[in-house]
Structure formats: C-alpha cells, structure tokens
Ligand code: SF4
C-alpha cells in the first residue's frame with residue numbers, strides 16, 4: 001500500500017483539481033492519497049487550500065487510520081522502531097511525518113496555516129503535531145458536547161427469551177411513570193438533549209405510549225432497540241417526531257417461526273411507512289448462524305443498515321456469550337458477513353468492538369480503512385457519559401456492558417457527579433489491554449483499539 005501505483009503525473013492531477021469539476025476533484029484527491037509517497041507535496045499544498053480539503057481528508061482518513069481520533073490522545077513513540085502488530089501502519093505513520101517535515105523544511109506554503117489545518121482536520125495526530133512543532137501555537141475550540149444523551153431502562157420484561165441477551169437475567173419489573181417523569185424533569189433541567197429507552201423489550205412497558213408522549217412533551221426525541229415482534233400500531237406517540245431511530249433486533253424465534261416472522265415483517269414495514277429511521281442489529285451467538293436468513297429479511301423490508309456484534313457478557317455473565325478465547329473462531333464468519341453485505345450494498349457497522357488483529361491481512365486493511373469497523377465504542381464520548389444509563393431501580397451505570405459499579409439516581413444528583421463516576425470506571429477499562437500482544441500493537445498505542453466491549457474486562 002505504501003508504494004501504490006501512480007496513475008497520473010503531477011500536471012494531470014493539478015489539471016483535474018483546477019477543472020473545478022467535483023467528480024474530477026475526487027479522482028485527483030484519491031490519486032494523491034493513494035500515491036502519497038509521490039504526491040505528498042500536492043497533499044500538503046491542497047489540504048490547506050480549501051479547494052479539495054474535504055475530499056482529501058476523507059480519503060486520507062481511510063488510508064491513514066492514525067489520523068482518526070481514538071478513545072483518548074495517542075501515545076507518542078520516542079523509543080519504538082517497529083511493532084509486532086500493525087507494523088505496516090506504523091511505517092505509514094512514519095512516512096507521513098517524514099514527508100511533512102520535508103515539506104515544511106522546503107518552505108512549501110505557509111507552515112503555520114498547514115499545521116493549523118492538519119491539527120483541526122485530523123484529531124488523531126494532534127499530540128504528534130504539538131510535540132514535533134512546539135513553536136507553532138496549535139489548538140482547537142473545545143467541543144461542548146457533554147450531557148447529550150441519557151439512556152433509561154424502562155422495563156426488564158421481554159416477550160422473547162434469547163439466551164444471549166445482556167438483559168436476560170434483569171429483574172422482570174418496569175419503571176413507574178412517576179420515576180420516569182422525575183428523570184425527564186431532571187434531564188431537562190440538566191441540559192440533556194436526547195433520552196433513549198432500553199430494556200428488556202421497551203415496547204412492552206405497560207404504558208409505552210405514555211412513555212413516548214411524555215418524552216416528546218419534555219422536548220426530547222428518543223431511539224431504542226426493539227425486537228419489533230410486538231404491535232405498536234395502536235400507539236399514537238409511536239411516530240417519527242418522537243422516535244429518531246429504532247435498532248431492530250433480528251432474533252432467532254423470528255427466523256424459525258413463520259407466523260412470528262410474518263408479524264415481525266408487517267411491524268417493520270409499518271414503522272418504515274411512518275417515516276421512522278430503521279437499522280437492523282444482529283447479535284452473533286454462535287458460528288453456525290445463518291446469514292442468508294437475515295439478508296432475506298433485509299431484502300424483503302428494503303432496509304440496508306446492519307449492525308453486527310458478537311454476543312457479550314451481561315454483568316453476572318450468566319447469559320450465553322462469546323468468550324475472548326473464542327473470538328478468533330468468529331473471524332471467518334464476520335469476514336463472510338462483510339463480503340456478502342458489501343455485495344448486497346449494505347451499510348455495515350460493528351456495534352461492539354471486534355479486534356482487527358483476528359482477521360487476515362487483506363481484511364485488516366479493509367476494516368482499518370472504515371471507521372464503522374474501528375474497535376472502539378462510543379463510551380468515551382462526552383466525558384465518558386455517552387452511554388450512561390438509569391435502571392428501573394434507579395441505579396446509574398456507565399453503560400449497559402459495565403454494570404459492576406453503581407451510584408444512585410435522585411433528582412438532586414449533579415451531572416458532574418455522574419461524569420466523575422463514569423470517568424473513574426470507564427477510563428482504566430479502556431486502557432487495559434485485552435491480550436498480551438496489545439502492548440506491542442500500533443493500534444493500542446494510538447488508542448485506536450480497546451480490544452472488546454468493556455464488559456469483558458474487570459477493573460484493573
Ligand atoms: S463498553 Fe460495551 S456495552 Fe459499553 S458502550 Fe462500549 S460496547 Fe457498548
């Protein structure tokens with residue numbers, strides 16, 4: 001990949017860029033990034049010129065994964081010469097900075113402007129730029145995006161009994177409407193933007209319509225995961241104004257019971273007809289799972305987004321889940337899902353981190369060029385509160401996979417207390433290596449792989 005074939009000469013690339021045609025500019029941007037060793041000067045010229053910045057950034061993020069932000073600031077490499085794992089990405093990293101140094105030393109374009117653009121566009125290399133170029137003032141406005149989302153477990157009840165579900169052993173009781181409204185009132189006072197619903201099967205809350213309408217009346221929208229085997233057509237609040245998105249679980253009973261499958265399809269089509277955004281989610285409990293059955297359902301309902309995950313352990317580890325030692329056995333299955341999915345034009349995403357080191361080199365390269373497959377979950381976002389949840393018993397946990405530590409919700413708790421709690425629990429787990437090999441892995445040092453869902457990791 002480092003010395004990719006050069007299809008155009010520099011004059012032709014410049015002509016394509018100067019043409020102003022968006023299609024030609026894309027071709028030029030891709031050619032520059034693909035043959036970066038030859039066109040690094042063009043890359044650095046154009047990245048801060050505004051002409052093709054967005055296209056170049058897109059292709060560069062795909063090729064140089066280290067440009068992308070991980071779960072925290074990347075480590076620098078003062079003593080490293082090579083890595084055992086993902087060493088070729090380390091070589092590309094080194095090439096990128098050698099070329100940048102050459103370019104700046106040759107006095108090409110305004111050095112400060114270039115560094116500022118790189119700093120703003122590629123959060124993954126901010127620590128490197130600050131360290132290599134200490135005399136240039138580099139900073140970005142901190143994003144004030146905390147407090148955006150709160151997940152509420154409204155019920156532990158479910159009509160199915162999937163042995164792999166993380167809520168499988170959750171107490172079968174539901175949150176009272178009074179408690180739910182207290183949470184909404186608190187959430188509004190604390191500047192939360194979206195309240196998401198979780199279960200069990202959320203649509204089975206005995207007052208689900210009221211839950212939705214209350215959510216809307218407090219000015220929130222919501223999303224939730226559902227098996228959609230229940231009929232929501234009588235709920236007037238089941239609509240796209242309140243529901244941003246439903247992740248529809250394709251469950252085994254739906255695949256093996258024709259009548260249930262029929263009902264499920266009709267519920268999916270009903271939600272689709274209401275204009276609610278829909279994506280499928282499949283939990284992979286064993287290697288014998290039949291991919292074609294899901295693909296048939298996706299084709300029949302015309303929904304192309306598919307999130308996949310290996311089943312992960314619940315807090316008490318009593319559900320059926322894929323053990324870390326078994327991960328490697330699933331690499332072939334996951335690769336074939338990706339192959340088939342791409343052939344059918346699906347938008348695929350890993351809903352839980354799956355280590356890229358399990359795959360063959362070719363697949364590693366493909367996965368590493370797509371942030372949908374980055375082995376990092378969103379739990380570090382928003383000061384580690386991105387997936388914070390409140391259970392029916394009003395206990396607060398950092399996310400649905402990290403349930404061992406708890407604080408209690410009441411209407412006087414401050415958001416800062418919740419942030420501090422989540423940070424203390426999540427940060428050490430993110431930093432903990434999953435395998436011994438991680439400590440000699442480029443992705444680990446760049447904070448681009450957390451190994452697995454944190455439910456596998458115990459407190460260090
Ligand atoms: S740690 Fe696991 S359950 Fe928690 S947000 Fe990440 S992937 Fe999801």
Ligand code: SF4
Pocket residue numbers: 085355356357358375434435437438439441442443444449450451
């Ligand atoms: S950090 Fe560890 S789990 Fe992730 S790819 Fe590297 S070796 Fe594999």
